[in-house]
Structure formats: C-alpha cells, structure tokens
Amino acid sequence: MNALLIAHNTFREATRDRVVAGMVAAGLALLGVTLVVSPLALGEGSRLLVDLGLTGISVLGLLVVLLTGTSLVAKEVERRTIYNLLSRPIQRPAYLVGKWAGLSAALWAVAVVLGLALWGLVALRGHGAAGPAVLQAVYLAGLELTVVTALAVMFSAISTPVLSALYTLGFFLAGQWSYDLRTFAAKFPPELGAMVSAVAHLVPNLPLFNMRTLAAAGETTTPLHLALATLYAAVYVGCALGLAAAAFESKDFK
Amino acid sequence: MNRPSPAGWRRRAAAAWAVALAFGAAAFALAEVSWRALPHPRPLEELSYYPSGRSLRPATLGHAATAADLAWLRAVQYYGGHRATDNRFERMEHVFDILTTLDPGFRPAYVFGSFALAQEGRDFPAAERLMRKGLAANPASGELAFQLGFLYYVRPGGRDLAQAARWFEQASRQADAPPQSARFAAFARQNGGELLGAYELWGEVERNSPNRLLRELAARERERIREALRSGRHERAMSRLSTPAVLLKAD
Numbered sequence: 001m002n003a004l005l006i007a008h009n010t011f012r013e014a015t016r017d018r019v020v021a022g023m024v025a026a027g028l029a030l031l032g033v034t035l036v037v038s039p040l041a042l043g044e045g046s047r048l049l050v051d052l053g054l055t056g057i058s059v060l061g062l063l064v065v066l067l068t069g070t071s072l073v074a075k076e077v078e079r080r081t082i083y084n085l086l087s088r089p090i091q092r093p094a095y096l097v098g099k100w101a102g103l104s105a106a107l108w109a110v111a112v113v114l115g116l117a118l119w120g121l122v123a124l125r126g127h128g129a130a131g132p133a134v135l136q137a138v139y140l141a142g143l144e145l146t147v148v149t150a151l152a153v154m155f156s157a158i159s160t161p162v163l164s165a166l167y168t169l170g171f172f173l174a175g176q177w178s179y180d181l182r183t184f185a186a187k188f189p190p191e192l193g194a195m196v197s198a199v200a201h202l203v204p205n206l207p208l209f210n211m212r213t214l215a216a217a218g219e220t221t222t223p224l225h226l227a228l229a230t231l232y233a234a235v236y237v238g239c240a241l242g243l244a245a246a247a248f249e250s251k252d253f254k
Numbered sequence: 255m256n257r258p259s260p261a262g263w264r265r266r267a268a269a270a271w272a273v274a275l276a277f278g279a280a281a282f283a284l285a286e287v288s289w290r291a292l293p294h295p296r297p298l299e300e301l302s303y304y305p306s307g308r309s310l311r312p313a314t315l316g317h318a319a320t321a322a323d324l325a326w327l328r329a330v331q332y333y334g335g336h337r338a339t340d341n342r343f344e345r346m347e348h349v350f351d352i353l354t355t356l357d358p359g360f361r362p363a364y365v366f367g368s369f370a371l372a373q374e375g376r377d378f379p380a381a382e383r384l385m386r387k388g389l390a391a392n393p394a395s396g397e398l399a400f401q402l403g404f405l406y407y408v409r410p411g412g413r414d415l416a417q418a419a420r421w422f423e424q425a426s427r428q429a430d431a432p433p434q435s436a437r438f439a440a441f442a443r444q445n446g447g448e449l450l451g452a453y454e455l456w457g458e459v460e461r462n463s464p465n466r467l468l469r470e471l472a473a474r475e476r477e478r479i480r481e482a483l484r485s486g487r488h489e490r491a492m493s494r495l496s497t498p499a500v501l502l503k504a505d
Contacts, residue, residue, distance in 0.1 A: 093270060182289060183331060202278075205285045208292070228288045235280040242274025249267035 002090045003098040010072070010102020019067050020106055023060040027114040030056040031121055046127045051216040053118035054137050058212075060114075061107050061145040062172060069152030070164035072099045073248075093245035100153045100241060104146045111142040130218040136226065137215035143233040144209035148172055150237040151204070154244035157251075174199070175206035204236055322357030329353060329363070333370055333467060343375035350384055354391070364388030365401045366468050373471055378409055396428025400435050404459075407442060408452050408475070418442040434458065453479045 014020055034052045073096070076082040085095060115138030119131050151171050155164035174181075181200035185193040208229050211221045329349050336343055350367035354360055364385055372381035385402045392398055403421030406414040422439035425431040438455065456479070459472035 091266075093266070178285075179289070180328075184327075187331070187334070201282045201285045205288065208285075208288050222292075225288075225292050228284065228292065232281060232284045232288060235277045235284060238277030239274050239281050242270050242272075242277055245270035246267050246274055249263050249270055 003094040006095055006098025007101035010099050011105045014068060014103055014106035017068060020064055020110060023064050024110055024113055027056050027060050028117060031117055035121060046122060046125050047216045049121060050130065050134060051212055054141060054212045054215060057111050057114045057138060057141045058144065061110060062148060064107060065145065065148050065152045066165045066168060069103050069149050070156050070168055071161035072103060072153055073156040074161045092248045096153055096157060096241055096244050096248055100150055104149050107145045107149060108142050111138055133215040133218055133220045136220055137211050140209040140211055140229055143229055144206055147204050147233050147236050150240035154240045157244040158247045171203055175204035178203050178205045179207045208232055319357045322353045322360055325353035325356060326363055346371055346375055347380040354387060358391035361388065361392060361395060361398060362465060364398060366465050368405055369468060369471060372405060372410060376410060378411065381405060394428055396425040396431030399428060400425035400432050404455050407455060415442045
C-alpha cells in the first residue's frame with residue numbers, strides 16, 4: 001500500500017516534470033520530421049517512420065531515466081524530504097519499489113502516447129497492417145525502459161546523481177552489446193571467454209527488447225519472445241531492486 | 255527513521271540480498287534460455303543494412319574512428335564465422351567499405367579486406383576496388399602500394415604482372431615500403447619467379463603480418479604451392495594464379 005502511494009506521487013511528480021513533457025514533445029516532433037523527410041527515402045518512408053519512431057521512444061525514454069531516474073532517491077536525500085518519509089511506518093524496500101513503479105509508469109505513459117501517435121501515422125500512410133508489429137515493439141521498448149529504470153533507482157540509492165547517470169548509461173551500453181559480448185566470448189581463450197560470457201549474462205540483455213528491425217518490415221514477433229522478454233524484465237527488475245534495497249537498508253541517514 | 259534495531263535492519267538487508275541473488279540467478283538463466291530459444295542477429299549482419307559508411311559517419315558524433323574499430327571487430331568476426339562455416343562472404347565488400355569510409359586511414363582493413371575478398375571471396379574486382387580506395391585515401395603509403403602489387407601478383411584467375419610491377423615500383427619509392435619491394439618489382443617485370451615468387455610473398459605475410467587470420471590465409475596458400483611443388487604438378491598451384499575462379503572452386 002505504501003509502495004502504491006509512493007508510486008502514485010512519483011508518477012504525478014514525473015508527469016508534471018518539464019523533462020517528461022519535453023520528451024513527449026520531442027518525440028512528436030521527431031515523428032513529424034520523419035514524415036517530412038520520408039519522401040526522400042525512395043519508397044521506404046513507412047520503414048523510416050517506424051524505425052526512427054521506435055528509436056525515438058527508446059532514446060528519449062533513456063534520456064528521461066538519466067535526467068530524472070538517477071536523481072530520484074538522491075534528490076530526496078539532498079532535500080531531506082526522505083527524513084519525513086522514512087520516519088513514517090514505511091519499509092525502505094517499499095519506498096524504492098514505489099519510486100521505481102512511479103517512474104516506470106510515467107515512462108510507459110510516454111511510450112504509449114508516442115507509440116499510438118506512431119501507429120496513427122503509419123495507418124495514415126496506408127500501412128495500418130503494421131500496427132500489431134508497432135505495438136509489440138512499443139511494448140518491448142517499455143519493458144526495456146522498465147529495466148533501465150530499475151538500474152537507475154538502484155544506482156540512485158547508492159550513489160550521487162551524476163555517478164548514477166554514468167553507471168546507468170554504462171550498463172545500458174554494455175547491455176546493448178551483450179549479444180556481441182557472448183559471440184566474442186566464444187572466440188577468446190577459455191578463461192577470458194568465461195569471464196566475458198559471465199559479464200554478458202550479468203548486464204541487462206537489452207537486445208531481447210529490440211524488435212525494431214522486424215517492426216520496420218511490418219513483421220510481428222513470436223509469443224515466446226514476448227513471454228521471455230516479460231519474464232526476463234520482471235526478474236532483472238527484481239534483482240536490481242533487491243540489490244538497491246540491500247544497500248538502502250544498510251544506509252544510515254543522520 | 256523507522257529503524258527499530260540493528261538486528262532488524264540486518265535481517266531485512268539479508269532478506270534483500272537473498273531476493274536480489276535469487277532474481278539475479280533467474281535473470282542469468284533466462285538470459286541463457288532466451289539466447290538459445292530465440293533467433294538473434296548475427297554480429298555484423300545488421301551492419302550490412304546500413305546504407306553506407308558515408309551516411310553512417312555523421313551518426314557517430316565525431317567518433318568515426320571508434321565506430322570503425324567496432325566495425326573492424328565485427329568484420330573480423332564475420333570473416334572468421336563464415337570461414338569456419340559456409341565460406342560465403344557476400345556482404346564483405348560492403349562491410350569493409352563501411353569501415354574504411356568511417357576511417358580512411360585504417361590501412362590494415364584495406365589489406366585484410368582485399369586479400370580476404372580476393373582469395374576467399376573470389377571477388378577480385380571488389381578486392382581491387384577496396385585497395386585502390388585505400389591508396390586514394392593514403393597516396394603516400396608504400397605498404398598499401400606493395401600490397402596492391404602483391405594482389406595483382408597472386409590474382410586468382412590470371413596474374414597481372416604489369417600492374418604488379420607498377421605497384422611494387424611505386425611502393426619501393428615510398429619511405430614506409432617493405433624492403434623487398436624493389437626485388438619483387440624486378441620479379442614481376444621479368445615475368446619470373448612464378449610459384450617461388452608467390453611462395454616468397456605469402457611467406458612474408460605469414461611471418462610478418464600482425465593479423466592472425468591473414469597469416470592463416472598465407473599459410474594455406476603456401477601449403478597449396480608446396481603441395482604442387484612436391485607432386486610436380488605445378489599447374490595445380492599455378493591454376494590458382496591463372497585459371498578462372500570457377501575452375502579453382504572445382505579444384
């Protein structure tokens with residue numbers, strides 16, 4: 001219940017924040033620009049629209065996480081508002097879960113608004129059949145942002161906003177390269193390969209949430225992919241928030 | 255501050271650690287399951303969909319050389335993967351074109367890409383284009399000039415000794431030229447050396463190239479020539495230098 005209240009407040013705070021509103025505006029502007037330049041794509045305008053639109057959701061969402069999520073906890077510590085909160089009967093893990101859930105909900109709202117706008121534009125261009133693929137891709141992008149938000153909350157609970165942003169960005173980049181890391185691991189000597197392979201397993205496997213290439217071709221993915229991605233996001237978020245809670249429990253606020 | 259006792263927060267911290275470890279282990283296992291169960295892009299294949307290095311360059315935000323390094327890693331992997339499996343290298347020219355456009359001074363990429371295209375991909379025109387692109391971007395490079403001469407000297411489907419001699423000579427005039435440039439220019443001019451000349455050129459590569467894959471390629475070529483010399487059937491190895499690629503594949 002406490003977590004829900006904190007999530008509600010965090011969501012309200014995030015959606016009132018200029019950063020989120022700015023990102024929605026930037027996303028819509030990007031879609032508009034893509035429409036304008038699509039005639040230059042030699043018949044591939046819809047592909048360009050879907051591809052850039054989905055990339056926009058992912059990149060703009062990441063920016064929101066970096067600008068807002070990485071200071072979620074640190075900001076409250078700095079403003080000392082956390083003292084008021086934690087002096088009430090609120091479990092620290094519930095506080096963190098609430099923070100993560102609130103920002104994730106705000107990011108889902110951004111993804112849904114931009115995704116629906118993208119779907120509408122694609123339909124207007126006469127490619128309404130690509131709708132399911134676009135929606136699946138938006139769903140996976142939302143899951144990706146949920147995972148990155150959990151990392152941001154984790155780092156925010158243990159570090160300063162700037163360092164949290166750097167760590168989150170580092171994990172995001174390493175996560176995007178996780179499949180490459182696995183392939184490279186197979187080419188390395190066994191010991192080094194095992195180490196690289198372990199790193200590839202530990203960083204978030206973000207390519208799992210990427211079906212932009214498929215969606216750009218109007219193709220949907222399999223239910224197995226969606227199920228695995230959902231399950232993976234859930235357990236990765238659980239792990240990140242568990243680590244955040246462990247660190248946060250040991251923190252002494254004086 | 256809602257922190258009843260040290261024992262209480264220690265217990266909760268331990269519980270949080272246990273949750274984190276359990277979820278972490280599940281995430282680790284799921285990452286493996288999804289890697290095995292779902293189709294995933296093979297490195298570099300998505301790279302081949304990029305329109306060209308020229309349009310990719312601005313997207314690197316001033317880090318074109320770094321992007322070229324990453325593309326290089328993937329290119330080597332692409333070559334190694336196809337060399338070990340189907341021996342098909344259809345996208346290799348595009349891949350090397352991207353990375354040399356991102357970083358026109360990336361000389362090892364021209365050398366490796368050209369020899370891989372010519373000897374393994376059986377696409378000499380593509381190899382020639384790549385090496386000439388390298389020389390256009392690095393006109394004072396004796397190393398690239400030498401390698402282009404080498405490429406003509408061992409061209410599958412027919413050696414071009416006149417071109418080989420021209421580029422060996424050009425190489426010999428540059429400061430960074432390999433010391434054997436002038437000797438090979440003479441070899442090519444005299445139309446001599448034949449198999450032994452090629453054997454020696456590949457030997458230089460096998461001994462001196464820092465690129466393991468290129469050294470392996472050179473070793474295979476030398477083995478073919480040795481085999482031809484041993485069996486007395488020079489035409490078998492010469493055919494690599496003088497017969498159409500189609501026949502070479504059948505060989």
